[in-house]
Amino acid sequence: MISLVVGLAIVLDTYQGLGLGQQVSVYAQVDRWQNIYAGQRFTYQIVIDGYNQPGQVDLTTLDRFRPMPMGNQDLSQTSIQVINGRTYQQSTIRLVMNYSLIVEQPGHVTIPPVDVTIEGRTYRTNPVEIDVLAPGTTDKLALEVLISDPNCYVGQPVILTVRLFIAQDAEVGGLEFEIPALLDQRLIRDDPQDIPAHARPAKVYGNVTAYVWQEQVQYKGRPWNCVAFKKVLIPQQPGLLDLGQCTASVALATVVQAPSSIFDSFGFFGARTRYDRFGLFSGPLVLNARPLPQTGRPDGFYGLVGAYRISATASPTEVCVGDPITLTITITGPYLAPVQWPQLEAIPEMAQNFKIPSERAWPTVSNGQKVFTQTLRATSEQVTMIPSIRLPYFDPVSGSYQVAKTEPIPLKVMPTRVLTSKDVGTASAGPPRSSQIEAIRQGLAANYDGPDALVDCRQPGIAAFVRPAYLATWAGPLTIMLFSLGLKLARQASPTIRAASRKRRAAARAVKELRRAAATKDLGAATDALKRYVADRFDRKAGALTPADCHQIVLQSTNSPDLAGRFHTLMSQLDATRYGSQGSDAIAQDWLDRAIETIERIDRAIR
Structure with missing residues (x-):
């Protein structure tokens, strides 16, 4: 069991207020009734009495416990009692800040004090004494953690595979993983391409989510139930990266207690199952990330590390000038997320002989392939092929830069036929028409001139605008405009x-x-x-x-x-x-x- 000493009144300072009229005290605690095992996370609480807003916590002293925030709880409450006709009211203002910690080795451990700043005043919590128990061991559990290529290069995707083996006759009450590599800021993490169809997303460590699946497997000559997941890790800096060790904490049913009284036999309580905590530890995980060589880097290299291949097809291959040609480019490799659109405009023969629209279809990823589709149009009948497309990459096996290329695609481009007057027919030309404009003096279309042709079109004065006929003409649109303006301003103000x-x-x-x-x-x-x-x-x-x-x-x-x-x-x-x-x-x-x-x-x- 845990040996826990909590000084409820140990604080650096107390003072009236913070506007609440109560003394403020800050202390730390853990659950005294919960066993703590090495390699298993437990909850560490910072309690603030007299103030219900989170303080600013300096967790530097807890670095070796790898603290993770678990949210805050406002436990403030007010109780009212009526005794002999008199009303008594008691208020409690309290906020609990929760963190999860982990201790790697069993033994007696002291969690040091931490500083908490509240509205400019700093408080220091009490130290907390705990006894960390060694988890049990059993042959019904096994843990396997593998890194696909511990000696890798910067930018090379490596696969972290975690597999927990559980004996088929074992009953599991819960499990937790501790995988520091998944929170390492020196690595970029992603999901792999080969995720089984029956995998389901789940949080495996902190807020890190992975696709987890279960299956029955043979391991060391025995049948097991296996819980497994994978993550892609990409080192972003060279050097020897110590990723710590992975642990799994599993609650396993060890004893099923039979009914102990006649009441249990009638089913009031029934048999009770006891779960014991078992811990599993991997070896230390280390990545040796080597820098990419500076010499021999080909033009167009943008960071692909791994064995990549590129191919292309075109349809149709017999066209006229300006007809659309659908170019399909397929790229395969170990990790397709960083694969970019091929820069066709950067290929001189492509830019010179084809019109390449700026619009692009979204690439599709399936079956380990990333497929790009682009429409091209040949600009002249002298075009005989679609040139080769390059894909530079770094091959970690040979330790050298390589360039994958597509094969040139032969084309047959015919000239576009130009329409002539013989194709559309020629209209007979009539006698030329005079462009001179003549005044028509008589008839319905006659032109009249002189003072008698003038009509008095003078508009009435300003007073006419308030007449009913004019008022309806201009006041209606003005009202609609003002209403729309007011509605717009109201929307902007909300x-x-x-x-x-x-x-x-x-x-x-x-x-x-x-x-x-x-x-x-x-x-x-x-x-x-x-x-x-x-x-x-x-x-x-x-x-x-x-x-x-x-x-x-x-x-x-x-x-x-x-x-x-x-x-x-x-x-x-x-x-x-x-x-x-x-x-x-x-x-x-x-x-x-x-x-x-x-x-x-x-x-x-x-x-």
């Missing part, structure tokens, strides 16, 4: 209507700003546009948003880990490229395509 207008125009505004950022190659403006989209669409403040904040907002609003992950990955990679060494020349258009696609999918998901 916060609710302004917020609705922001949400309605958020996507269009973001797309416009993203296109401008792509044209000027300003990746900072692109990041700001994505933040502003989230702020406008979900009624937040753009300046304070981080990629993690945007991920959480999109996830809560769409309930789609895929969309939230894509948005977070896009923002993180934008920042990484913005401040990295590769520049933005080759990537601005790709970020534009991915950003617009993601925004449109988010908008569709929340309608």
Whole structure:
């Protein structure tokens, strides 16, 4: 059991008020009735008495416990009693700030004090003493954590695979994973391409979501039930990256207690199951991320690391000048999220011999392929082929840069037929008509001149405007105009209507700003546009948003880990490229395509 000492009155200072007329005290505690096991998270609470707003907590002293915020609870209450006709009222103002902590090793542990600032005054909590128990061990559980390529390169996607094996006769009451690598800021994380169809999204650590599946497998010669998930990890800086160790804490049924009294036999209470906590630990996870070589880097390389292939087809291949040709480009590789639209305009033969529209269809991803479709039009009958399209990448196996290419596609381009007068017929030419204009003196179309032809069209004075006939003519439209103006001003003055207008125009505004950022190659403006989209669409403040904040907002609003992950990955990679060494020349258009696609999918998901 836990040895817990909580000083309820230990504070650095107390004073009247903060406008509430009560003394303020701050202390820390954990649940004294709950066992704490090594490798298992537990709840640590900071209690503020006399004030019901969260303070500013300095968690520096708790770094080795890897604190994670778990939300706040306002436990303020008021009780009224009537005794002998007299009314007594008692109010309690209390806020509890919850954090989850973890201790790696069993033993007696002291959680040090933390400083909490409330309206400019700093309070210090008491230290908390806990006893951390060693979790049990059993042959009914096993944990396997694998990294596909521990010796990788910067920008290379590696697969983290976590598999928890549970004996088929075991009964599990709950499980928790602790995977520090999923929160490491030196890594970009994403979902892999090969997700099983029966996988379901679930939070596996903190707010990190993965697609989890269950299956029956053979492991070490025995049948097991297996719970598994994968994540893509992409190192963003070179060096030896210590990712810590993964742990799994599992509550396993160990004893089923039989009825102990006659009442239990009648089913009042029934048999009771006891669950014990067991811990599983992986070995230390380390990534050796090597930098990409500076020499031999081909033109057009934008950071693909892995074995990639590219192919292309065209239809039709026999056309006239100006006829549309559908070009289909297929790219395969280990990780397709960063694959960009091929820059056809950068190929001299392509830009010289074909008209390439700026409009592009969205790429599709399926069966390990990313497919791009583009319409081309040959500009002359001298065009004989669609030239080869290059895809530079870095091959981690050979440790060298490679360039994948498509095969040239032969074309037969015929001249466009020009219509002549023989094709459309020639109208007989009649005698020339005189262009001279003559005055007609008689008849219905006669022209009259002289003073008698003048008509008095003078308008009446200002007084005529108040006559009923004139009043109805000008007062009606004026009234409608003033009413519309007042309605517009009222809409602009309403916060609710302004917020609705922001949400309605958020996507269009973001797309416009993203296109401008792509044209000027300003990746900072692109990041700001994505933040502003989230702020406008979900009624937040753009300046304070981080990629993690945007991920959480999109996830809560769409309930789609895929969309939230894509948005977070896009923002993180934008920042990484913005401040990295590769520049933005080759990537601005790709970020534009991915950003617009993601925004449109988010908008569709929340309608």
